[in-house]
């Protein structure tokens with residue numbers, strides 16, 4: 001019932017008191033304001049809303065509730081934040097915790113026993129010989145084998161269960177820890193025939209295993225790598241291989257190097273380059289990034305020239321950029337992997353890391369190297385490829401700088417790209433940062449006007465009937481504003497069909513989480529405007545915005561149609577001209593919407 005507890009804890013926590021422990025807040029009407037702790041500013045745009053139990057910065061877009069405050073400010077995990085706040089609120093989580101802790105402890109003991117057992121087999125037995133030879137051939141030293149507690153699970157039956165019983169570990173424990181699987185003929189050792197890499201959490205206790213097949217049998221094909229099933233200790237997307245040993249070096253170097261394989265990590269550490277980790281059996285996740293952010297905000301991906309262009313690589317880069325990391329690329333010769341290089345020539349591996357390129361230079365160079373940058377279409381393609389990445393950069397200065405560099409590469413003025421950038425400003429990735437309009441100012445940007453109009457619909461629902469009739473959903477240019485408009489339309493149509501008066505106050509709870517947050521922030525923005533002594537005439541403002549957005553999208557369509565005219569066939573031409581007439585008429589109607 002963690003969810004119920006979290007809600008309870010949230011309700012009993014005073015968000016203003018909590019945040020006030022770290023910074024000065026000043027009351028402004030129903031809300032509180034202060035200088036944003038997440039970006040540098042001279043006039044406060046950081047707002048705390050007690051009624052919505054949220055904080056939001058209208059300068060940098062940082063946003064969240066009591067839990068995310070602690071997670072962001074104190075680098076806590078969610079469970080840690082929950083524990084701290086529960087304690088503050090006087091809510092005991094002890095019952096649940098005692099039971100869980102016992103289960104965890106059992107699981108840990110089981111995994112530890114298995115790790116010891118298989119490690120000894122690798123080191124000391126005849127059955128482990130072939131695996132020892134394989135690791136030696138890959139250049140992994142005995143010291144590294146011991147340090148990373150590598151193991152081997154022979155194909156022949158091993159007396160693991162006997163050994164385990166001596167330590168009070170049962171067959172059922174082995175099954176639940178995922179070390180045994182249950183098959184038609186009873187329990188079997190899941191990792192048989194595999195070299196075992198114990199996976200540790202960042203404190204160094206074993207939470208699961210990855211097994212690499214030692215001898216590939218063409219008659220019995222098997223996956224090269226197998227991971228433990230997920231348990232209460234082990235979640236794939238939350239484990240970084242080697243992090244327990246790399247933590248200090250990552251802090252010291254203020255950089256983490258992300259590689260792909262377990263042997264890459266081991267070989268690198270062996271070469272004395274210890275700020276290196278790998279994702280374990282999965283693509284990079286937001287949870288990984290949260291974990292890394294505790295130690296550094298500088299992340300380098302290491303891959304060879306062949307991998308550089310792959311989509312998975314690009315997705316990981318985008319994710320890290322969106323999470324606010326300074327991302328760079330360690331490029332290896334085609335077909336080389338970090339393990340080979342680190343074993344063959346430790347100095348060269350170290351040098352490759354030193355020579356890393358920041359991600360934008362790397363991507364721009366790649367674009368320039370192709371012949372794309374020579375044609376107009378090619379330039380557009382480069383811009384389309386890189387603008388979403390730039391839009392994800394959470395810091396305005398970095399974004400501006402990146403934009404200038406892209407502009408130079410494609411040879412256009414930055415201001416043209418800036419306008420296009422706006423289209424991508426609301427990322428669809430895991431960390432949604434709505435480009436919420438700043439109170440009072442900034443009527444210029446299209447997205448912000450769309451957002452403001454949506455906010456006004458909640459305050460002045462009567463203006464919506466005109467929108468429903470004339471403003472098509474395509475007039476909204478970002479995923480979230482469009483989705484919210486769609487939701488309002490559906491709500492309106494239902495109410496309209498039933499003959500009810502339109503009132504959007506019930507929409508909130510029907511929305512998905514991300515849109516609900518957007519609505520909260522939009523309404524907060526309007527509220528803050530009101531508190532700043534701006535006379536708000538919602539009805540008037542809504543009409544003006546409606547007119548502008550409608551006119552703008554009609555003009556855009558009109559332009560598009562007119563552009564097609566010169567090359568159109570006579571029949572097409574006829575049709576296009578009719579379109580132009582219709583749009584012109586709609587446009588003049590739109591322009592008459594009384595403000």
Ligand SMILES: [Zn+2]
Nearest residue numbers: 036039057060
């Ligand atoms: Zn801020």
